[in-house]
Amino acid sequence: YYLVMTDDGTGTKIDVALAAGNCKTLGSDLLAMVTDDAVCTGAEVIAVSNTIDIAKVDPKIIGDLMEGLSKACTAQKIVIPAGEIAEVPGAVHSATWSATAIGIVAKNRVIDTKHISPGDTVIALKENGARSNGFSLIRKILSEKFGKIWWKTLRPTPDTPTRTWGDEVLSPSVVYHAAILELIGRYGEKRKINVKGIAHITGGGIPSKFRRVLKRSGHGAVLDHLFTPPEWLTEISAMGKVTTEECYRTWCMGNGMLIVVDAEDAKETISILKKSHVEAQECGTTTEDPAIVVHGYDGSVMHFRAS
Structure with a gap:
């Protein structure tokens, strides 16, 4: 061990x-x-x-x-x-x-990520917040927009008319650990899915964290069906005039984790995750080309090349 x-x-x-x-x-x-x-x-x-x-x-x-x-x-x-x-x-x-x-x-x-091959399926796990990343930028933008006590400013929703900006940015992170263990097995348990790679999308976003997973195999990916980020986060990016590319380099943008599996295992993987109360969807495919191509929430297409 x-x-x-x-x-x-x-x-x-x-x-x-x-x-x-x-x-x-x-x-x-x-x-x-x-x-x-x-x-x-x-x-x-x-x-x-x-x-x-x-x-x-x-x-x-x-x-x-x-x-x-x-x-x-x-x-x-x-x-x-x-x-x-x-x-x-x-x-x-x-x-x-x-x-x-x-x-x-x-x-x-x-x-062992060296076993990732072109044509593997990439699955995104949904995140409704910003996890714990990019908060210095979030705080800067909101304080410039609403003042020093910006967290008290209302951002009402149909279900919660008293919801504030503080409530939004404090949305708790999804903890994926137990759900992933349902795929790969806890101590003494058999593996249900051959997971080839897992990227926890934190600081540096998809271009940084998913690159680490793909680096050993030398492959890239096209991610054309990612989860959309929460509305409040895109509003913040608009307030601060943060480019879409910088958004995906700073926050997880609705995708807290990416996992790579064989294409034939994709549906079962999503089903197992759903039983663990984690929303997941197929978001792309690995490619021979080492670039990571991200289709953004706003329709833009970004190419992140291996450095």
């Missing part, structure tokens, strides 16, 4: 949560950042540790953060054996929250 470890944090999303007084869903964001990186190797995460660095300890804030993380870990069958809370007013102005995930994978079960 191999031991797999990943580290990450919620970035400046926690600044929005603290300002808006809504920290209860941030645990899903933290867990997603580390477990969904680890599962890309084929690993099952068994434990997560975390560290909160905060200017001043507030028991309610700590309670809300840990309650959210505990719920998220329980759903993923992960334990929290340890953690640390540090009051460091001289080091941070509000707070940072990071985690380390520990997983295991059998040596013969590591996902």
Whole structure:
């Protein structure tokens, strides 16, 4: 067996949560950042540790953060054996929250991306938020548009007339870890699907994270049926005059994970994911040409060449 470890944090999303007084869903964001990186190797995460660095300890804030993380870990069958809370007013102005995930994978079960071939099917897993990436840009654009307390500005929907911009940007991340394990098997379980590659779409977006998966095989992909990003995110990009290409380099744009499978396994893969309450769809095909071609939500076509 191999031991797999990943580290990450919620970035400046926690600044929005603290300002808006809504920290209860941030645990899903933290867990997603580390477990969904680890599962890309084929690993099952068994434990997560975390560290909160905060200017001043507030028991309610700590309670809300840990309650959210505990719920998220329980759903993923992960334990929290340890953690640390540090009051460091001289080091941070509000707070940072990071985690380390520990997983295991059998040596013969590591996902080896060299087996990706032209004609394989790429499947996108839906994400309704921005996960924990690109929040410095989000905060900048919204503060310039609505002022310093932009998170209180209403963005009503037909179902929720009192919904705010803070509510939108704090949409919790989908944690894909358990759903992926339904495909590749937990410890002692048989593999249901031959998954050839998994990309967790975080910082750098599809051009960066999917490129890592395709690099070893030397192939590319045409992604012409991706999920559309949430409306609130495209509104933000319009406010900040962010180009479509930069959007796909900054955010996941509605596609939190991409997985590569044999074409004949695509329908079964989507069915298994659906049973795990993860919405997925075929979004493209791998190609001999190493370029990643992305058909954007606005009809644009972008070619991201291998560097």
